[in-house]
Amino acid sequence: MCRLELSLTIMPKQNYSTKKVLVVEDNLGFINLLTILLHEIDIHLIESATDLRSGLEAFRKFQPDLCLLDINLGNGLKDNGVLLAEEIRSTNESIPIIFLTANYTDDYYMLCRHVRPSGFMNKELSRSKLFHTIDMAFLNIPQQNGQVNGNGEAINGSGPEESPQLHYDSKNFFFKIGDQYKGIEKDKIAYFYSKDKLTYAKVGKRNYPTSVQLKSLEEKLFPHFQRVHKSFLVNIDYIASINPKEDKIEVGAETIPIGYAYRKSFLQGVNLLK
Secondary structure, rough: OOOOOOOOOOOOOOOOOEEEEEOOOOOHHHHHHHHHHHHHOOOOOEEEEEOOHHHHHHHHHHHOOOOEEEEEEOOHOOOEEEHHHHHHHOOOOOOOOEEEOOOOOOOHHHHHHHHOOOOEOOOOEHHHHHHHHHHHHHOOEEEEOOOOOOOOEEOOOOOOOOOOEEEEEOOEEEEOOEEEEEEHHHOOEEEEEEEEOOEEEOOOOOEEEOOHHHHHHHHOOOOOEEEOOOOEEEEHEEEEEEEEOOOOEEOOOOEEEEEHHHHHHHHHOOOOOE
16 A cells, blocks of 8 residues: 655755656556655656556667666566666666665665666655655765766766776786786686776786776677676676576576566576576
């Protein structure tokens, strides 16, 4: 049961009237309640959808500034807000995503953290709670050359720090460590992963950073390295097991998720004997 509370709390005067918000929620009644609250905080450009497919289509057409996604869209693992968030993140790294849930748990947090949500909101909403969560999401939008304020305007900054470089030949990658380049055999790299605007090569227990993007590495290393997730490019020789039902693979002692956007191409690219 969703409860709507009207609040007279005085809130900061931020102008969000030009912001577009996408709501993906399978409960039409809650969409209506949420729309009322969004109007009260001066957000009127709202598009809604009730499942993953229509939500993804709405995202592509509407081009929102913020996404409010229900974690559980009523069809289990095949149709939920996390899969939709993965699709969104594959094309937009910085858009704020806020998850809606009636029962927030630690399990939900672990399920969602890899898509870097801006926050979680319990469905027992108040106007002030909604505003504060959205306001904080806009305040924390990353900007390539600095930060943005609550209205999405750029704030002057020094920009990102210089990132480590990478060179490679047919057999080796050379990672810049200090003033030198350390050679690592390509076949010794279990996988590459992206985090905080850098890419890392996993070699045993070591992580070697580089500024080269996963997409560039994928184009260079395919098919020996397969993209399984927006944040992971895996050496297929290191895959110990594949679990299509739970959308995960085992690489050594580590578990790596299979992203919805990469699931079909990855599973078609490996030999699964039934």
